[in-house]
Amino acid sequence: MEGFVAxxxxxxxxxxISRRTLIEMLTLAATGLYAADARAQAPAGVKAALVNHVSxxxxxxxxxxxxxxxxxxxxxxxxxxxEVTLPFGKKGEQPYNVTAKDVPxxxxxxxxxxxxxxxxxxxxxxxxxxxxxxxxxxxxxxxERNRVRDQLKAMGVANVRDGGLYSLxxxxxxxxxxxxxxxxxxxxTDG
Amino acid sequence: xxxxxxxxxxxxxxxxxSRRDFCEGVALxxxxxxxGGADANAAPPSGLKMLGVxxxxxxxxxxxxxxxxxxxxxGMETLKDxxxxxxxxxxxxxxxxxGSFIVARNAAATAPAPVRAVVDxxxxxxxxxxxxxxxxxxxxxxxxxxxxxxxxxxxxxxxxQVQLASSEAENPxx
Numbered sequence: 001m002e003g004f005v006a007x008x009x010x011x012x013x014x015x016x017i018s019r020r021t022l023i024e025m026l027t028l029a030a031t032g033l034y035a036a037d038a039r040a041q042a043p044a045g046v047k048a049a050l051v052n053h054v055s056x057x058x059x060x061x062x063x064x065x066x067x068x069x070x071x072x073x074x075x076x077x078x079x080x081x082x083e084v085t086l087p088f089g090k091k092g093e094q095p096y097n098v099t100a101k102d103v104p105x106x107x108x109x110x111x112x113x114x115x116x117x118x119x120x121x122x123x124x125x126x127x128x129x130x131x132x133x134x135x136x137x138x139x140x141x142x143x144e145r146n147r148v149r150d151q152l153k154a155m156g157v158a159n160v161r162d163g164g165l166y167s168l169x170x171x172x173x174x175x176x177x178x179x180x181x182x183x184x185x186x187x188x189t190d191g
Numbered sequence: 192x193x194x195x196x197x198x199x200x201x202x203x204x205x206x207x208x209s210r211r212d213f214c215e216g217v218a219l220x221x222x223x224x225x226x227g228g229a230d231a232n233a234a235p236p237s238g239l240k241m242l243g244v245x246x247x248x249x250x251x252x253x254x255x256x257x258x259x260x261x262x263x264x265x266g267m268e269t270l271k272d273x274x275x276x277x278x279x280x281x282x283x284x285x286x287x288x289x290g291s292f293i294v295a296r297n298a299a300a301t302a303p304a305p306v307r308a309v310v311d312x313x314x315x316x317x318x319x320x321x322x323x324x325x326x327x328x329x330x331x332x333x334x335x336x337x338x339x340x341x342x343x344x345x346x347x348x349x350x351x352q353v354q355l356a357s358s359e360a361e362n363p364x365x
Contacts, residue, residue, distance in 0.1 A: 002214045002215065002217075002218045005213070005214040005217045005218060006210075006214050009203075009210065009213065009214065019200060022200060023193060023196050023197050023200055024193070026196045026217050027193040027196050029217075029221070030196070030217060030220050030221035046264065046265060046266065046317055046324075046325055046328040046329060046355065047265065047266035047282070047317070047318075048265040048266065048267060048282040048283070048315035048316070048317065048355075049282070049283055049315070049316050049317065049318045050243070050282070050283045050291065050315070050316045051243070051244040051247070051283075051291055051313060051314070051315060051316075052314040052315055052316040052354070052356050052361045053313075053314045053361060053363075054244070054247075054310055054313055054314075055310065055311050055312045055313070055314070056308060056309075056310055056311075057308065057309050057310075057311050058307060058308035058309075059307055059308075064308065070238070071238065071239065072238070072239050072240075072241045073238040073239060073240060073241070074241060077363055077364065078363065085363050087363035087364070088241045088242070088243060089241075091364045095243060095289070096242040096243050096284070096289040097284040097288050097289035098283070098284060098289070100318050101358075102316075102318050102319065102320070102357065102358040102359075103316050103318055103358060104316065104358045104361070104362045104363065104364075105363065106243055106244055107363040115309070115311055123337070126352065127346060127350040128350060129349055129350040129351045129352070130251065130252055130349045130350060131249060131250065131251035131252075131257070131347070131349035131350070131351045132249075132250050132251075132298075132303070132309075133247055133248065133249055133250075133309075133310035133313065133351075134248050134249075134250050134303060135248045136244060136246070136247055136248065136310065137244070137245035137246040137247075137248070138241055138242075138243070138244060138245055139241075139242040139243050139244070139245040139289065140239040140240055140241055140242060141239070141240040141241075141242055142240070148239065151238070151239070155238075172308070174306060174307040174308035175304065175305060175306040175307055175308065176306050176307075176308040177248075177304075177306075179245070179246075179248075180239065180245075181245055183242075183287050183288070183289065184287070185245060185246075186245070186281075186286035186287045186290060186292070187246075187268075187270045187271070187279040187280075187281035187286040187290060187292035188270060188271070188279075188286040188287065189286075189287075190246065190271070190279060190292070190294065191271045191273070191277060191279055191294065
């Protein structure tokens with residue numbers, strides 16, 4: 001990027017392009033970098049673009065949904081007899097930093113169900129997993145650990161504790177570990 | 192952005208900033224633009240504003256098998272593989288710009304804390320969905336996808352359910 005800027009600046013200084021052209025080209029290049037970055041995410045074959053949803057099963061889906069709604073300011077949609085859905089935003093919004101129109105907002109489905117029950121449609125029973133998702137980390141806006149810790153404690157959130165340099169952990173109503181952080185905690189900084 | 196660059200040009204012309212500062216300023220502006228505007232980072236007056244899933248902490252008997260599955264089948268990028276117990280598997284936007292990752296690690300020897308909830312599956316969005324292409328791609332990786340149009344399920348090496356879906360098949364507002 002800097003090399004391109006320098007070359008255009010040279011052309012401007014040599015009178016090859018006008019001031020207006022310089023500004024337009026640099027604006028296009030700077031915003032085009034974002035578009036190129038988005039294109040780099042385009043799938044080749046099967047490539048995960050984003051978490052579509054997390055399926056969370058617990059003894060009381062409504063209690064869990066209400067807790068996550070309160071803590072994360074999430075609306076509830078699609079209330080059914082045994083589940084509720086919490087999207088990470090409003091209808092029509094795009095996921096953070098995603099421009100592709102066929103990537104919807106991530107959501108959590110809170111369910112109450114027997115995971116060991118045989119499928120109603122006669123499908124093969126769910127095999128027993130030897131892996132476990134022992135916590136999920138969520139990215140929140142404007143994360144400042146001390147301020148957020150105070151906020152969570154004021155809301156009565158249980159077991160709020162520091163998690164490394166960039167995050168906090170807490171426990172949801174069913175003892176599930178929930179981590180929150182800002183953008184600083186990512187695949188390059190974690191671990 | 193255009194106004195910002197115009198200001199930089201004016202400062203360069205008047206000698207307020209150097210040539211190097213000008214070039215770095217434009218490059219930095221591009222990076223900030225790519226990372227999202229200030230509005231997107233603003234927290235609400237109270238509570239938290241969810242931007243997305245940061246990571247999924249996945250514990251299993253052999254992290255290397257999980258690494259190979261998620262990188263091969265779902266195209267995730269392998270980062271910070273310590274070669275012994277854990278790896279980060281990145282996907283989505285770039286790290287630090289809203290991207291997510293799976294932390295796949297070997298299960299700890301100590302018993303986990305008792306919980307009454309379980310994440311029983313995770314679904315990933317596959318853009319540009321095409322039933323035949325997804326089915327063929329998964330079978331080429333030795334998977335046995337089952338499901339419906341726009342949504343299929345496979346099991347990872349540790350029988351954890353992995354759902355793949357299009358934006359139409361799994362969308363909270365449809």
